[in-house]
Amino acid sequence: MENFYITTPIYYVNDAPHIGHAYTTIACDAMARYHRLLNHSVKFTTGTDEHGQKVYKAARDSGIDPQLFTDEVSKRFRELVATGSNILNVTNNDFIRTTEDRHKKAAQQFWKRIKDNGFIYLGAYSGWYSVRDEAYFQESELVDGKAPTGAPVEWVEEQSYFFKLSAFQDKLLEFYEKNPDFIIPASRYNEVVSFVRGGRNYEQGALKDLSISRTSFDWGIKVPDDESHIMYVWIDALTNYLTSAGFPDTDSTDWLTYWGTKEKRNCTHVVGKDILRFHAVYWPAFLMAAELPLPKQIVAHGWWTIEGEKMSKSLGNVLTPHAMIKEAGSIDALRYFMLRAMSFGNDGDFSKARLNETVNAELSNNIGNLAQRTLSLIQKNCNGSIPQPDGLTSVDESLFQKVREFVEKYHENMKQYSFREAIEQVIGISSLANEYINSEAPWKLKNDNPKRMNTVLHNILKILGIIGILIQPFTPDAADKLLTQSGIKPENRSFLIIPKLIELTISELSEIISKNLPAPEGIFPRIVSL
Numbered sequence: 001m002e003n004f005y006i007t008t009p010i011y012y013v014n015d016a017p018h019i020g021h022a023y024t025t026i027a028c029d030a031m032a033r034y035h036r037l038l039n040h041s042v043k044f045t046t047g048t049d050e051h052g053q054k055v056y057k058a059a060r061d062s063g064i065d066p067q068l069f070t071d072e073v074s075k076r077f078r079e080l081v082a083t084g085s086n087i088l089n090v091t092n093n094d095f096i097r098t099t100e101d102r103h104k105k106a107a108q109q110f111w112k113r114i115k116d117n118g119f120i121y122l123g124a125y126s127g128w129y130s131v132r133d134e135a136y137f138q139e140s141e142l143v144d145g146k147a148p149t150g151a152p153v154e155w156v157e158e159q160s161y162f163f164k165l166s167a168f169q170d171k172l173l174e175f176y177e178k179n180p181d182f183i184i185p186a187s188r189y190n191e192v193v194s195f196v197r198g199g200r201n202y203e204q205g206a207l208k209d210l211s212i213s214r215t216s217f218d219w220g221i222k223v224p225d226d227e228s229h230i231m232y233v234w235i236d237a238l239t240n241y242l243t244s245a246g247f248p249d250t251d252s253t254d255w256l257t258y259w260g261t262k263e264k265r266n267c268t269h270v271v272g273k274d275i276l277r278f279h280a281v282y283w284p285a286f287l288m289a290a291e292l293p294l295p296k297q298i299v300a301h302g303w304w305t306i307e308g309e310k311m312s313k314s315l316g317n318v319l320t321p322h323a324m325i326k327e328a329g330s331i332d333a334l335r336y337f338m339l340r341a342m343s344f345g346n347d348g349d350f351s352k353a354r355l356n357e358t359v360n361a362e363l364s365n366n367i368g369n370l371a372q373r374t375l376s377l378i379q380k381n382c383n384g385s386i387p388q389p390d391g392l393t394s395v396d397e398s399l400f401q402k403v404r405e406f407v408e409k410y411h412e413n414m415k416q417y418s419f420r421e422a423i424e425q426v427i428g429i430s431s432l433a434n435e436y437i438n439s440e441a442p443w444k445l446k447n448d449n450p451k452r453m454n455t456v457l458h459n460i461l462k463i464l465g466i467i468g469i470l471i472q473p474f475t476p477d478a479a480d481k482l483l484t485q486s487g488i489k490p491e492n493r494s495f496l497i498i499p500k501l502i503e504l505t506i507s508e509l510s511e512i513i514s515k516n517l518p519a520p521e522g523i524f525p526r527i528v529s530l
């Protein structure tokens with residue numbers, strides 16, 4: 001069996017959740033659901049990043065003890081993804097907080113492994129630090145006295161442990177070369193490779209040793225054997241991916257199944273473009289230093305703007321997941337829009353007009369109408385029992401051939417995290433079936449040619465089942481309704497059913513499809529603008 005481990009970044013708890021957090025979590029959930037539908041064994045984790053100067057400052061500014069502060073803010077992230085039923089309708093198996101004991105233990109063991117292998121030494125750091133980015137910058141990297149992200153920087157001089165990042169330049173380059181799919185999309189792969197190459201050519205190069213501990217505040221995990229230092233928040237945070245897979249117990253089933261081995265790496269990290277360097281450069285170098293297997297893939301997505309503007313507190317346009325769901329009318333509609341509107345790797349814009357337009361045109365008018373028309377005809381003309389076909393015409397054969405091609409492209413796109421294009425294939429199937437029902441006009445056939453009417457309705461019913469199966473990763477609740485109304489039994493909704501639905505007649509599929517259909521109900525409500 002294939003094993004698949006997918007992670008969201010863990011979110012800083014300096015502030016409440018927003019669109020960026022919702023998006024990554026939903027994208028990972030769509031992928032986790034996709035792999036389950038391929039009958040893979042899936043682990044999906046998310047959580048909160050609770051240490052570091054940014055969170056410490058936010059707690060201090062609120063006048064609350066950092067632990068109590070993080071308990072409170074982390075709760076707002078947990079309610080988005082709580083096991084059972086949750087606001088984003090996601091299916092994560094774990095929620096990890098970096099203040100948990102299991103994580104502190106893992107981070108300290110990780111540090112020890114790197115230290116024992118000779119890649120950590122004590123020195124002194126003097127340079128710039130951006131609290132907002134939780135990142136160190138060299139003088140040459142500053143733009144108008146600020147971090148490249150526009151965040152303010154402060155001068156830091158302190159005793160610090162360093163990680164010998166410079167020792168990993170060639171090893172990283174060799175690894176990227178051997179694994180061209182390690183970072184997707186390809187444009188980001190190229191960006192990372194040239195960043196790492198830069199370190200070889202310039203004295204001020206990218207791959208200078210990295211400061212990995214702090215002494216000027218103490219909100220963090222203590223460095224083993226030197227309690228005057230806490231770990232730099234990124235080495236602490238990245239380790240969460242190991243903690244959740246059972247580290248330091250590298251013999252555990254969870255570890256071997258989900259983190260994997262050097263020969264069979266299983267973990268995929270989905271991250272925003274701003275934190276790619278940490279995941280695609282520092283993280284693999286830390287893992288090489290600790291002699292642990294690397295993740296399988298790093299997937300980098302773009303950023304959302306809101307109505308064409310960068311989202312920011314100062315502009316007052318920060319969108320919370322609750323506000324977005326309200327806008328969309330349901331979590332399904334929001335999930336659909338986010339996965340449909342962002343082209344993989346590029347930035348996307350969250351606009352209310354486009355949200356309404358996309359949901360109404362594609363879900364309500366296209367798929368919704370197809371379902372409504374077909375299911376009510378079956379109810380009316382066939383008493384709700386499944387119509388039996390009477391031989392396929394060449395038009396029917398070509399319809400199914402095209403469906404097969406759409407399904408194939410759907411999978412190709414999903415494998416590349418191109419949700420937008422994968423959804424396009426589902427809409428393609430629905431548009432095709434709408435054209436077919438329009439030209440075959442089964443509503444006219446009841447008296448003249450009931451056998452043909454039955455065949456046409458039988459064909460569309462199977463296509464509705466296929467659409468329902470394919471949209472499960474994106475709109476799980478609506479997909480469930482569509483599948484139930486199309487008679488597809490709950491235990492038969494994996495992708496393996498699709499070829500059967502195409503090849504066999506419904507009477508040969510009694511294991512999969514129930515005999516009678518429930519009375520049809522609306523599946524994709526329209527968004528009504530106020």
Ligand code: MSP
Nearest residue numbers: 009010011012020021049237238271272273303304
């Ligand atoms: N704590 C770190 C991650 C550590 S992972 C070991 C962090 N947290 S964050 O809360 O600031 O950001 C989490 C994710 O949200 C990042 O992937 C970031 O790219 C994403 N987004 C933040 N704002 C965003 C948008 N406006 N649009 C899309 N994603 C954005 O970084």
